[in-house]
Amino acid sequence: MLDATIKQQLDTYLQKLAEPIELSVSMNDGEKARELSALASEIASLSDKIQLKFQSANRSPSMGIARAGETPRVSFAGIALGHEFTSLVLAVLQTGGHPIKEDESLVAKIRNLKGEYHFETFVSLSCQNCPEVVQALNVMATINPNITHQMVDGALFQEEVERRNIMAVPAVYLNGEPFGQGRMTLDEIVGKLDENSGEEKVAELNAREEYDVLVVGGGPAGAAAAIYAARKGIRTALLAERFGGQVMDTVGIENFISVPYTEGPKLAAGLEQHVKDYGVDIITAERANRIYRDEKINLELQSGASLASKSVILATGARWRELGVPGEAEYRTKGVAYCPHCDGPFFKGKSVAVIGGGNSGIEAAIDLAGIVDHVTVLEFADTLCADQVLQNKARSMANIEIIASAQTTEIIGDGQKVTGLRYRDRVTEQEHTLSLAGVFVQIGLVPNTEWLQESEVALTVRGEIEIDERGATSVPGIFAAGDATTVPYKQIVISMGAGATAALGAFDYLIRREVAQPEVEKKSAA
Structure with a gap:
């Protein structure tokens, strides 16, 4: 099932197992069940901390993962290869005691969730957006014993897919009822389950001190802007619904200079980790609602929270353009x-x-x-x-x-x-x-700038943010970069360069602002 290179890499990862685990395989008479059995056997052969056993389950073929002697809370109905192989490896490591790299406050919220939550996520193995949801729910099931999660490969369970009329993935069900459709972050999922998390988050965001640079958007332009700003040693934050933007919908990338081939989710994960390496405050699962300027720049969020910054870089990107014809909205995710x-x-x-x-x-x-x-x-x-x-x-x-x-x-x-x-x-x-x-x-694409229509930021008739060669907009202290702007070519590498330009432009603005303020104070004192 696994080639020599992957087995060698997997062997290295499995050295990180801290506690023994069991792989519980449920079989049927199909070829895919035999393939799953072979995969489970190969994984188990790489570590003496992994035991393999066979038992019946609601869906077959499937494989559950649990600490030795416990009932599986994480399972995969189907063969977790393709984009989901990483989900499988992470589930094995996390179940075996490898640390979960999530914010401690978010982990505490998951641990404190009350009630029983049984999640199912229907995926296709060619879906590059599905692993984010699968991995988020696996993390929740690993943390909280009252949560279970099973990934279901829709291609293997076609009868069930047709019965539930699933025509788009990821499709998430909670306790047998539809819970969510499409890409969701761990923060978003917890927010839907924890009624108090929204109010707590708003209060925490409102209490934050003013930033030097606040980047709005988590795509290539936003990530580059945050990195370049943070490297200057100034207090930087990045706000986004989720990391990656349109990159998450891109499978093969063959024109990223010096990298012959990569995939969107992999690049997005690299962007996020690079931003984290510089200590940037990352605020996810939030959407900007209004921006205005007084003695500082204020950014109001749809959640009701408000952030202040000396400068802002808008990198909100673009989304797929809709046809706008009858039936499109009615049959979204239904064909x-x-x-x-x-x-x-x-x-x-x-x-x-x-x-x-x-x-x-x-x-x-x-x-x-x-x-x-x-x-x-x-x-x-x-x-x-x-x-x-x-x-x-x-x-x-x-x-x-x-x-x-x-x-x-x-x-x-x-x-x-x-x-x-x-x-x-x-x-x-x-x-x-x-x-x-x-x-x-x-x-094609349409810029995510509707929320700027009532602001002082100048937009073109197409809704693009007008910028100059330094990334500056019509409002002092507000800069912009990437697909949401008037930059003529919408490409990943161009967005990254534009993000760097905007950050350098913002830094130059802050320096001149700091120099100018003492002069104003001197004149006022005189």
Whole structure:
């Protein structure tokens, strides 16, 4: 199951086990059960602190992980390879007593949760966003004996997936009822369970002293800005809903200079760790609501908390642009999707459409063509704008059809899931209907700047933050960087450079501000 290199790395990790653990494997007669048994045997063979046993469970094949003599609280229904292999390794180490690297106050909240919480997370092994949720819930189950969590590979339990009408992952259930959809951080999950955590967090944030630099956003631009600011020795904080931004939705990255290949979640994890290494105050699971300036810059949050800083760097990034047609909102996660890597496996053998003929759209079509029966690409313009090499690849695939000059007018369904879409031919004006099981929207990005509409920060008609060559906005002390700004090219490496520029611009502003203030005080005294 595991190649020699991975086994060697795993052997090194397993040396960190502090206490003996048991792997409990539940089998059936399928090939996947035999593969799981082989995987569990390989893991157990690498450490004398791991014992292997076989017993029945509600889902088979599955593997539970527990300290010796205890009932498993963490389990994997399916074979945790692909993106979930890291989740499996972490679960083994944490169950075996390896320290959990989370904030102590958050760990205390998890430990003090009252009641019984039985979580299930349905995933696809190609989903790069699922491990964050799986690992968060595994941590909770490791800390609190009243919490259990099982990862469920939707591809192996198709009947259950169809019965629950799951068409997007990660899909989290609590005690048999829907709990959450999509990416969630540990902080967000705890916040939904602990009624008092919100009030406590607001009070704690309100009590914080003024920062020198406050970065808003946790993507490449925000991370770079925080690192460059912290290196100057000034008090720095970074606020974000979660780390990574759009990078978390990117699978393969091949143009990050000096790194031939990496993946979005891996890069995001590296960004977060690098920021932590500089002692930056990291505030997650929070969203900015309003910014204004008096004698300082004030940032109000949607939670009701407020932070103050001498300077602010806005790096709020962008999100997938929506079609804005009837049916899109109604059938989101029920056939309307924005991440082909995450949700593509749920449309195996079916027909889908990709809206958008740019690089993202054509790459999505190529990826989906290896899973689904047929892909129809609909492009509004009369020609595709994707790189020619991608166009050539797509046109060479027999199950990809490309339709240009097509305006999507409606996504239709049966009330439970998508059944098709309607589009208008912009040349002939004829209306057409396609029978489909899924629609993947890939029509570019829109900046996350709606909350700035009522502020003094100047925006373009497209909602981008206007900046100069130093990253400065129209408001003194407020800087910006990355995809939310007027920078012409939206690329990871460019966002990082822009974040560094904004931080250096903010530092220069602070120096000049400190020099100017004594002069003002002298004049006032005279």
